[in-house]
Amino acid sequence: MVDRQDTPTRPVAEHERGADSPAAVFPPSADFAARAVAGTDFVESAAADRLRFWGDQARQRLSWHVEPTETLDWSGAPVARWFADGRLNVAYNCLDRHVEAGHGDRVALHWEGEPGDSRSVTYAELTRDVSRAANLLASMGVVAGDRVVIYLPQVPEAVVAMLAVARLGAVHSVVFGGFSGESLRARIDDAQAVLVVTADGGWRKGAVAPLKPAVDAALAVGGESSVRDVLVVRRGGNDVDWTEGRDHWWHEALEGVSDVHEPEAFEAEHPLFILYTSGTTGKPKGILHTSGGYLTQVATTHATVFDLRPESDVWWCTADVGWITGHSYVVYGPLANGATQVLYEGTPDSPAPGRWWDVVEKYGVTVLYTAPTAIRGFMKAGREIPQARDLSSLRLLGSVGEPINPEAWLWYREVVGGGRTPIVDTWWQTETGAIMISPLPGVTATKPGAAQTPLPGIAVDVVDDLGTPVADGESGLLVVSEPWPSMLRGIWGDPDRYAETYWSRFGDRYFAGDGARRDEDGDVWLLGRVDDVMNVSGHRLSTAEIESALVSHPIVAESAVVGAADETTGQAVVAFVCIRDSVTLQPEGKEAMVRELRAWVTRSIGAIARPRDIYIVGELPKTRSGKIMRRLLRDVAEGREVGDTTTLADTMVMSKLEAQVRGN
Numbered sequence: 001m002v003d004r005q006d007t008p009t010r011p012v013a014e015h016e017r018g019a020d021s022p023a024a025v026f027p028p029s030a031d032f033a034a035r036a037v038a039g040t041d042f043v044e045s046a047a048a049d050r051l052r053f054w055g056d057q058a059r060q061r062l063s064w065h066v067e068p069t070e071t072l073d074w075s076g077a078p079v080a081r082w083f084a085d086g087r088l089n090v091a092y093n094c095l096d097r098h099v100e101a102g103h104g105d106r107v108a109l110h111w112e113g114e115p116g117d118s119r120s121v122t123y124a125e126l127t128r129d130v131s132r133a134a135n136l137l138a139s140m141g142v143v144a145g146d147r148v149v150i151y152l153p154q155v156p157e158a159v160v161a162m163l164a165v166a167r168l169g170a171v172h173s174v175v176f177g178g179f180s181g182e183s184l185r186a187r188i189d190d191a192q193a194v195l196v197v198t199a200d201g202g203w204r205k206g207a208v209a210p211l212k213p214a215v216d217a218a219l220a221v222g223g224e225s226s227v228r229d230v231l232v233v234r235r236g237g238n239d240v241d242w243t244e245g246r247d248h249w250w251h252e253a254l255e256g257v258s259d260v261h262e263p264e265a266f267e268a269e270h271p272l273f274i275l276y277t278s279g280t281t282g283k284p285k286g287i288l289h290t291s292g293g294y295l296t297q298v299a300t301t302h303a304t305v306f307d308l309r310p311e312s313d314v315w316w317c318t319a320d321v322g323w324i325t326g327h328s329y330v331v332y333g334p335l336a337n338g339a340t341q342v343l344y345e346g347t348p349d350s351p352a353p354g355r356w357w358d359v360v361e362k363y364g365v366t367v368l369y370t371a372p373t374a375i376r377g378f379m380k381a382g383r384e385i386p387q388a389r390d391l392s393s394l395r396l397l398g399s400v401g402e403p404i405n406p407e408a409w410l411w412y413r414e415v416v417g418g419g420r421t422p423i424v425d426t427w428w429q430t431e432t433g434a435i436m437i438s439p440l441p442g443v444t445a446t447k448p449g450a451a452q453t454p455l456p457g458i459a460v461d462v463v464d465d466l467g468t469p470v471a472d473g474e475s476g477l478l479v480v481s482e483p484w485p486s487m488l489r490g491i492w493g494d495p496d497r498y499a500e501t502y503w504s505r506f507g508d509r510y511f512a513g514d515g516a517r518r519d520e521d522g523d524v525w526l527l528g529r530v531d532d533v534m535n536v537s538g539h540r541l542s543t544a545e546i547e548s549a550l551v552s553h554p555i556v557a558e559s560a561v562v563g564a565a566d567e568t569t570g571q572a573v574v575a576f577v578c579i580r581d582s583v584t585l586q587p588e589g590k591e592a593m594v595r596e597l598r599a600w601v602t603r604s605i606g607a608i609a610r611p612r613d614i615y616i617v618g619e620l621p622k623t624r625s626g627k628i629m630r631r632l633l634r635d636v637a638e639g640r641e642v643g644d645t646t647t648l649a650d651t652m653v654m655s656k657l658e659a660q661v662r663g664n
């Protein structure tokens with residue numbers, strides 16, 4: 001029986017909604033309210049004693065070789081130490097203990113390749129695969145603390161490689177396959193990685209996208225690298241170049257290696273991974289996460305926000321393992337909780353637009369976690385596509401990566417969720433490691449478009465520039481006011497940047513870089529980034545990084561990049577470029593130049609950073625002190641009337657620029 005307490009009940013106050021936002025809240029269904037994994041008791045226990053709550057979660061949800069007696073040490077702020085006297089092995093927690101508990105035959109991964117091949121891997125098999133890979137890496141000289149770069153498509157070997165590295169106490173740095181060889185090299189160098197695990201290629205949009213050539217390119221330039229060996233998974237079947245002595249086929253290297261490996265216990269604060277993300281400068285930040293606190297919070301949030309029932313649910317998080325969402329909600333959270341999940345290699349529309357819904361139907365997916373950009377893409381393709389499939393297995397839907405607009409939220413619930421599934425809009429970041437703000441499906445009456453409530457054990461605030469909390473209804477900056485278990489422990493190799501970026505503004509409160517507002521019920525609405533970080537299809541990109549890629553091209557004198565609103569991708573990269581005086585440009589040459597510059601950005605950062613539009617202009621709008629006024633460029637990029645130009649050094653610049661953009 002479907003409980004239908006899901007009709008909108010009360011109008012949302014006028015100030016809470018944009019012009020397009022419907023007046024609706026959805027209370028939890030009776031079913032969720034009665035049986036949710038996290039009910040009001042859970043919320044109250046955290047409210048009563050936050051640190052005790054986290055200590056309990058750590059002990060109850062994880063298996064420790066040595067149970068922690070300490071919870072939080074914040075004396076060396078801004079570096080927190082959580083559960084510091086505890087010892088554990090993260091991979092053991094994700095694998096062996098489930099087998100020991102009698103769940104070895106439970107499927108861990110239902111892997112679906114884009115061309116239609118598939119493979120299911122049980123917990124017993126995954127434990128053996130990871131043990132064997134750990135033995136291999138150890139035999140290649142990888143020891144605790146070493147960094148290993150993983151540059152793979154979405155295949156089971158990606159999960160195996162990550163867990164094998166973790167099992168040895170080494171540190172993985174997964175680089176998303178959409179990054180170029182140059183970006184890969186920068187990450188290898190920054191982390192001084194000793195080994196790279198890659199593949200010949202992976203399937204994307206109906207074809208093999210090669211990966212190994214990018215690794216070859218990365219290691220060929222810029223002098224000798226720290227990398228000793230490259231392990232290559234065979235997936236794409238494409239031809240690859242080979243460097244004898246350095247390159248090894250994964251399947252050949254694993255032959256004859258024992259699948260028994262005794263996991264060693266490491267301190268809770270032992271580094272687990274580095275994940276590079278974009279900041280406000282040209283150089284990506286290596287966000288560092290450690291073991292015990294991270295695993296505690298990803299396991300807790302995965303179980304409670306998604307109401308996970310490991311014995312019956314089929315979980316599907318559509319994120320790539322190259323992003324934090326893939327780390328926390330494909331690998332560590334679900335596996336720590338013993339979940340069965342779907343792992344899909346390709347794009348939503350390959351070979352046809354209904355592919356995702358076929359996957360949901362095939363595996364009986366019960367809980368789906370995806371990004372608003374995907375939902376908007378499906379809206380555009382038409383509701384008849386999901387409606388032609390049986391999606392009745394779905395019971396809960398999640399959203400992450402950017403603010404979800406209310407229409408997309410409502411469409412998701414109605415068309416994908418058949419009007420019965422709760423939606424959890426989850427706010428968090430690479431830096432926070434795990435979900436921080438989200439409804440709980442058994443507790444929260446949800447509002448389309450709002451992430452709403454800090455989770456139990458999490459404290460946030462909305463403040464003004466000086467750090468004073470703003471009144472409900474007013475916009476301000478989001479801060480996390482107390483340390484949390486899965487918080488980043490630093491930026492790899494750059495403690496000053498860590499302190500400066502996140503902690504210099506509001507003392508011991510973490511500055512997230514997002515704008516936010518609380519409504520009259522105290523619910524949090526996220527308003528997007530307040531810095532020069534863009535969010536394109538839920539992926540973080542830095543304006544500064546793309547600008548510096550553009551100006552490294554010999555013909556470019558100067559550039560300014562803005563994130564312009566885009567119906568499908570949330571934001572799109574739009575670049576304004578001034579050409580060097582020495583270059584004479586024929587009007588018919590413009591198109592070729594724009595093409596060349598887009599290819600240049602793809603080569604230097606990766607396809608994900610390719611600008612949607614590039615406008616060649618004579619001059620950029622600047623203040624008298626020389627600061628580029630991106631606000632005005634955003635007006636142009638979004639086709640709006642240009643705002644106040646009085647602070648420009650030369651007020652004529654904008655009208656000339658607009659004329660040039662029209663002529664582009």
Ligand code: WTA
Nearest residue numbers: 400401402403425426427428429430526540
């Ligand atoms: C944005 C992704 C609004 C936000 C997990 C944040 C969101 C950045 C939401 C982090 C949400 C993520 N509502 N905005 N539910 N989720 N964001 O590091 O601007 O790739 O700062 O982590 O995405 O992106 P990141």
